[in-house]
Amino acid sequence: xAQSSMPKLTAPDSEPLVRAEVRxxxxxxxxxxxxxRPTRAEVNLEALRHNLRVVQRHAAGAKVWAVLKADxxxxxxxxxARTLERAGADGFCVALLEEAIELREAxxxxxxxxxxxxxxxxxxxxxxxxxxxxxxxxxxxxxFARLVRGGLVEAPIKVHLKIDTGMARLGVPMxxxxxxxxxxxxxxxxxxxxxxxxxxxxxxxxxxxxxxQMLRFDEATATLARHGIRAPLxxxxxxxxxGRSQARLDAVRPGIAIFGxxxxxxxxxxxxxxxxxQVIRVRTEIIDVREVDAGAPVxxxxxxxxxxxxxxxxxxxxxxxxxxxxxxxxxxxxxRGMRAPIVGAVSMDMxxxxxxxxxxxxxxxxxxILGGQEGVLGKDAISADEVxxxxxxxxxxxxxxxxxxxxxxxxxx
Ligand SMILES: Cc1ncc(COP(=O)(O)O)c(C=O)c1O
Numbered sequence: 001x002a003q004s005s006m007p008k009l010t011a012p013d014s015e016p017l018v019r020a021e022v023r024x025x026x027x028x029x030x031x032x033x034x035x036x037r038p039t040r041a042e043v044n045l046e047a048l049r050h051n052l053r054v055v056q057r058h059a060a061g062a063k064v065w066a067v068l069k070a071d072x073x074x075x076x077x078x079x080x081a082r083t084l085e086r087a088g089a090d091g092f093c094v095a096l097l098e099e100a101i102e103l104r105e106a107x108x109x110x111x112x113x114x115x116x117x118x119x120x121x122x123x124x125x126x127x128x129x130x131x132x133x134x135x136x137x138x139x140x141x142x143x144f145a146r147l148v149r150g151g152l153v154e155a156p157i158k159v160h161l162k163i164d165t166g167m168a169r170l171g172v173p174m175x176x177x178x179x180x181x182x183x184x185x186x187x188x189x190x191x192x193x194x195x196x197x198x199x200x201x202x203x204x205x206x207x208x209x210x211x212x213q214m215l216r217f218d219e220a221t222a223t224l225a226r227h228g229i230r231a232p233l234x235x236x237x238x239x240x241x242x243g244r245s246q247a248r249l250d251a252v253r254p255g256i257a258i259f260g261x262x263x264x265x266x267x268x269x270x271x272x273x274x275x276x277x278q279v280i281r282v283r284t285e286i287i288d289v290r291e292v293d294a295g296a297p298v299x300x301x302x303x304x305x306x307x308x309x310x311x312x313x314x315x316x317x318x319x320x321x322x323x324x325x326x327x328x329x330x331x332x333x334x335x336r337g338m339r340a341p342i343v344g345a346v347s348m349d350m351x352x353x354x355x356x357x358x359x360x361x362x363x364x365x366x367x368x369i370l371g372g373q374e375g376v377l378g379k380d381a382i383s384a385d386e387v388x389x390x391x392x393x394x395x396x397x398x399x400x401x402x403x404x405x406x407x408x409x410x411x412x413x
Contacts, residue, residue: 011104011128011129011130012109012110012111012130017153017154018124018127018128018152018153019151019152019153020124020147020152020153022124022125022128035407035409037284037316038283038284038285038316038364039282039283039284039315039316039317039321039405039406040282040283040284040406040407040408040409041074041075041280041281041282041283041402041406041407041408041409042280042281042282042283042371042408042409042410042411043075043076043079043080043279043280043408043409043410043411044277044279044280044281044411044413045079045083045410045411045412046412046413047260047277047278047279048075048080048083048084048087048258048259048279049083049084049087050276050277051257051258051259051260051276051277051279052064052066052084052087052088052089052258053087054257054273054275054276055239055242055252055254055257055258055273056088058242058243058245058273059242059248059252059254060245060248062235062237062248062249062250062251062252063090063091063233063235063250063251063252064089064090064091064251064252064254065089065090065091065092065093065111065113065235065251065252065253066081066084066089066091066092066093066253066254066255066258067092067093067094067238067253067254067255067258068080068081068084068092068093068094068099068103068255069093069094069095069096069099069115069255070095070099070400071099071400071404072259073255073256073258073259073396073399073400074280074322074399074400074401074402075259075279075280075399075408076408076410077099077102077103077106078102078103078105078106078108079408079410081103081106081108082106082107082108084258085108085109085110089110090110090111090251091110091111091112091113091251092108092110092111092112092113093112093113093115093253094112094113094114094115094116095114095115095116096114096116096118097114097116097118097119097120097122097125097126097131099114100112100114100126100129100131101125101129101131104129104130104131111132112130112131112132113131113132113134113160113194114126114131114132114133114134115134115162115170116134116170117133117134117135117136117140117162117170119133119140119143123143123144123146123147124147124152124153126144127144127147127153127157132158132159132160132193132194133157133159133160134159134160134161134162134196135159135160135161135162135190136161136162136163136164136170136171136172136180137172137180138180138183141159141183141184141187141190142187144157144159144189144190145157145187145189145190147189148189149189155188155189156188156189156190156191157189157190157191158191158193159190159191159192159193159194160192160193160194160195160196160231160233161180161184161192161194161195161196161224161229161231162196162197162198163177163195163196163197163216163217163220164197165197165212165213165214165216165217165220166200166209166212166213166216167197167198167199167200167213169198170198171196171197171198174216174219174220177220177223177224178223178227181223181224181226181227181229182227184224184227184229185227185228185229192224192229192231193231193232193233194231194232194233194234194235194251195217195220195221195224195231195233195234195235196234196235196236196253197213197216197217197220197236198236198238199213199236199237199238199240199241199247200213202237202238202239202240202241202244202246202247202263203240203263203264203265203272204265205265205266207244207246210241210244210246210247213236213247214236214246214247217234217236221234232250233250233251234249234250234251235249235250235251235252235253236249236253237249237252237253237254238252238253238254238255238263239254239255239256239257239258239262239263239272239273240263240265240272242254242257242273243257243262243263243271243272243273244272255396256395256396256399257273257276258279259278259279259280259399260276260277260278260279260280261276261278261383261384261385261395261399262274262276264385267389278370278371278381278383278384280370280371280384280399280402281368281370281371281372282317282322282368282369282370282371282402282406283366283367283368283369283371283373284315284316284317284366284367284369285315285316285364285365285366285367286313286314286315286335286361286362286363286364286365286366286367287314287315287316287350287363288313288314288363289311289312289313289314289355289361289362289363290311290312291309291310291311291312292306292309292310292311292312293306293309294306294307294308294309294310296310297344298312298343298344298352299328299343299344299345299346299347299352300344300345300347301345302344303328303329303344303345304329304343304344304345304352308356309356310354310356311354311355311356311361312343312352312353312354312355313335313340313352313353313354313355313361313365313367314350314351314352315333315350315351315352315353315367315369316349316350317349317350317351317367317369317406318346318347318348318349318350318351319346319347319348320348320349320403320405321349321402321403321405321406322401322402322403322406323346323351323369324346324387324391324393324398324401325345325346326390326391326392326393327342327346327351327387327390327391328342328344328345328346329342329343329344329345330342330390330391331382331386331387331390331391332353332382333351333353333367333368333369333382334367334368334372334373334375334380334381334382335353335355335358335361335365335366335367335368335373335375336358336360336361336365336375336376336377336378337373337374337375337376337377337378337379337380338357338358338375338377338378338380339380340353340354340355340358340361340367341353341354353367358377359377360376360377368382369382369387370382370383370384370387370398370402383395384398384399
């Protein structure tokens with residue numbers, strides 16, 4: 001079928017010639033709800049640009065392919081990608097094909113690497129959109145090669161090959177590299193434009209594991225080269241590796257650092273990338289303030305009882321919004337610039353905080369769950385790291401769990 005009769009797709013100018021009708025995936029994401037509740041996430045685009053500059057400095061000349069999977073770590077895929085593209089990011093990485101399509105639909109023209117390796121029967125759409133698929137087995141390679149053999153797409157299709165150097169998650173295992181190299185050498189329809197691996201312990205206290213993984217990566221690179229496969233772009237480093245000046249190679253894949261949280265080699269130790277700025281601020285407003293007697297229960301299951309006569313404020317944010325139920329009786333929110341402890345069980349849409357020690361708290365006062373606040377009583381900030389500590393998890397989870405019920409607002413300060 002002629003290209004002119006294809007459904008309209010967004011792809012970079014350099015897209016390969018596609019001569020077939022393409023099934024068009026249309027991933028759906030809830031549009032930010034019309035913000036009736038005061039609960040919202042503010043995404044600071046200048047902080048995003050600042051973090052990109054910091055990462056670029058640490059990357060020391062390596063290309064920076066920002067990792068924007070999971071809705072840009074919860075910050076909103078399209079706006080983040082547009083901002084970073086304009087600010088000079090060299091490319092983007094996502095986990096899912098749907099995420100890559102969302103970025104193309106948003107007008108992103110830079111390279112987009114689809115890292116998850118799962119293409120269902122949409123291989124043609126991957127090519128038509130000008131996306132870069134990650135592959136690691138013969139089935140995937142064949143599925144793409146068949147598009148060329150069937151005359152649907154012009155050769156070569158560029159892919160990145162993923163090597164498992166010690167994470168046992170995704171990628172061709174070291175023992176399979178030679179065989180796959182021979183297979184690729186016999187498959188001229190496919191061009192290995194990149195070689196990648198992922199580091200399991202880049203934030204470990206010592207760099208032993210990373211050094212071992214990199215040795216294996218070099219070994220795999222040499223094996224491929226013996227079969228005539230030489231990728232112009234090799235990449236391995238996530239944020240932690242970038243911070244430690246390890247594994248920078250030709251390109252780096254920072255995720256969490258772009259959003260302003262630095263990995264640390266131990267909880268509480270120095271950030272591996274200093275000077276980052278947290279991009280997201282999650283805020284709401286107090287919708288109820290009441291006095292309770294000493295001994296009065298608060299919330300489901302009476303998990304907290306007032307140790308004295310207390311003032312309890314209710315905020316309209318709960319676990320369905322991303323304020324984890326693990327924060328029941330743990331952690332704080334900021335009110336009037338000071339910390340108010342979360343008391344009782346976090347419920348689905350609401351949580352309670354103890355404001356007894358904060359004079360003057362009233363209805364409609366702002367409550368900050370994540371990020372900074374300056375108020376009449378002081379100035380403070382809550383980091384994703386701090387919240388993760390209370391939850392017994394990692395900041396990656398804190399950021400990505402802010403749910404789609406919370407509208408994202410983009411700010412140029
Ligand atoms: C393959 C791959 N590369 C890079 C990253 C970015 O990692 P980080 O957020 O630690 O920088 C991830 C995220 O987990 C990933 O899965």
